[in-house]
Amino acid sequence: MATDETIFDHLKKEIPVDEESLLLNPDSSVGLVIVDVVNGFCTVGSGNMAPTKPNEQISKMVEESAMLAREFCDRNWPVFAFLDSHHPDVPEIPYPPHCIIGTQEAELVPALQWLESETCATLMRKDCINGFVGSMEKDGSNKFVDWVKEKQIKVIVVVGICTDICVFDFVATVLSARNHSVLPPLEDVIVYSRGCATYDLPLHVAKDIKGAQAHPQEMMHHVGLYMAKGRGAKVVSQVSFDP
Secondary structure, eight states, rough: OEEEOHHHHHHHHHOOOOOOEEEEGGOOEEEEEEEEOOOHHHHSSSSSSSSSSHHHHHHHHHHHHHHHHHHHHHTOOOEEEEEOOTTTTTTTTTTOOBBBBGGGSSBBBBGGGGGGGGGEEEEEESSOOHHHHHTTTTTTTTTHHHHHHTTSEEEEEEEOIIIIIHHHHHHHHHHHHTTTTTSSTTTTTEEEEEEOOOOOHHHHHHHSSTTTBBEEEEEHHHHHHHHHHHHHEEEEEEEEEEE
16 A cells, blocks of 8 residues: 555646746835634634644744745835624534634734734634635725735735635635736735645544544645646745845
C-alpha cells in the first residue's frame, strides 16, 4: 500500500501549482486582504474549529500574514481584514459553532490585534464563509467593492485561512466579479501560499465524528491553491518589496 506521503507526492505531480514570486513597489496600486486570521481558527484551544495543538502550517500563516500587514501599514498601503463572526443562533452547516461574535474566538490573533488602531486598515466582520458575500450591506452596497474603488486598487494580495474554504470562496467570487466588471479597477488577484493555511482532520479522527469529512491539511492546502489558480488567480511563494 502506498504511504500518505507517496500519495501526496503523486497528487502534486498530477495537479502541480507552479508558484511565482511577487515584487511590490509604490506604483503597484496594491491592497492586502487578510481572511479570518482570528483566534477561533488559529489559536490553540480557542474553540471547535481551532487547532488542538501547535500547528506548523497555521503558525507560519499567522507569521507571514502579520509580516505582510506590517509592511503594508508601514507604507500606508490599504489593508482589508475579514473577521469570521457568527451569531450563536445562526448555525453555519456543516460546521460546529465557532467564532461566536462577542467572544475571543471572533477576534484577531494577538500578532494582528494592532491592526485595530491602524488608519490604513479596514476590518470587516462576516457571518458566512464567503467574504465577498459577507461584505454586502442591507442597502445593496458592498463594503469590499467600495474599498477597491475608493482606494483604486489594481492588485490584491490574499492571505489567511482556510486555503480551500474561506480563502478560495472569496478569491473565486472576486475573480468572477472582476471578469464581469463589478470591481474596477481591480486587475489581478494574488494568493500568497505561505500566508495561507487550512485545518487538519485526519480520516481516523473524522470517522468518529458524526457528519465530519476527513480533511488532510497539506493535501487540501495544495488543492485550494490549485483551484484558485484554475479560476485565474496568481499563486506566489515569495513576496518582496522594492524600497
